[in-house]
Amino acid sequence: MAILLRSLLLLVPGLLALSAFAASGEVRVIDPWVQEAPPNAKVLAAYLEINNSGAKTQIVTAVGSPAFERVEIHRTIADRNMAGMELLKELTILPNSSIYMKPGGLHFMLIGARKRLRAGDMVPLNLTLKDGNTLAVSATVRAAKPGERPADHAKHGNHAH
Numbered sequence: 001m002a003i004l005l006r007s008l009l010l011l012v013p014g015l016l017a018l019s020a021f022a023a024s025g026e027v028r029v030i031d032p033w034v035q036e037a038p039p040n041a042k043v044l045a046a047y048l049e050i051n052n053s054g055a056k057t058q059i060v061t062a063v064g065s066p067a068f069e070r071v072e073i074h075r076t077i078a079d080r081n082m083a084g085m086e087l088l089k090e091l092t093i094l095p096n097s098s099i100y101m102k103p104g105g106l107h108f109m110l111i112g113a114r115k116r117l118r119a120g121d122m123v124p125l126n127l128t129l130k131d132g133n134t135l136a137v138s139a140t141v142r143a144a145k146p147g148e149r150p151a152d153h154a155k156h157g158n159h160a161h
Contacts, residue, residue: 025133026054027093032139034110035103036119044117045074046108046125046139047101052093059130060091067123069112076104085109090130119143 032048052058063071073088091106093099101107108125117123119141127135 027052027058027129027133027135029127029135029137030098032125032137034117034123034139034141036117036141036143039116042111042113044068044110044113045103046071046110046123047103048108048137048139049098049100050091050093050127051098052095055095057095058093060093060127061089061130062128063108064126064128065110065124067114067117068110069114071125072109072111073106074109075106117141 028051030049030051032046034044034046037044050060060073063073065071073091075086075088077084077086088106091099099106110123121141123139123141125137125139127137129135
């Protein structure tokens with residue numbers, strides 16, 4: 001029993017390290033996270049960096065998560081002092097470059113939360129690439145920093161594109 005417990009204690013840090021970094025060939029996902037939202041929130045957003053260290057363009061064509069009914073690729077846009085969301089069909093990562101998904105810009109819209117997520121929870125995400133590879137990622141739910149409000153994604157679930 002003691003050996004099993006020690007083995008588990010050694011395994012957990014390795015699994016946590018993998019949650020912050022996932023790779024498939026030349027494409028890496030770095031620092032995936034989701035901001036904790038109010039208890040009744042059904043729509044959240046995931047942020048991360050996608051790095052393509054290869055010589056050919058990589059394209060993310062789909063994203064999914066068992067923790068949500070669906071996941072969409074969005075970009076925040078500003079038009080005449082109004083912010084809105086644009087649904088994207090795919091994400092293109094040029095050779096030897098990164099795209100940064102962050103609040104106020106690109107993000108994965110997580111729609112229809114199946115349960116309340118709290119700081120420290122892990123959200124599984126599956127990114128499908130055009131070449132057929134899939135990246136399995138675990139995003140950490142983070143608490144909002146003092147004075148920081150969670151992003152308001154409440155209206156995103158029923159918008160037209």
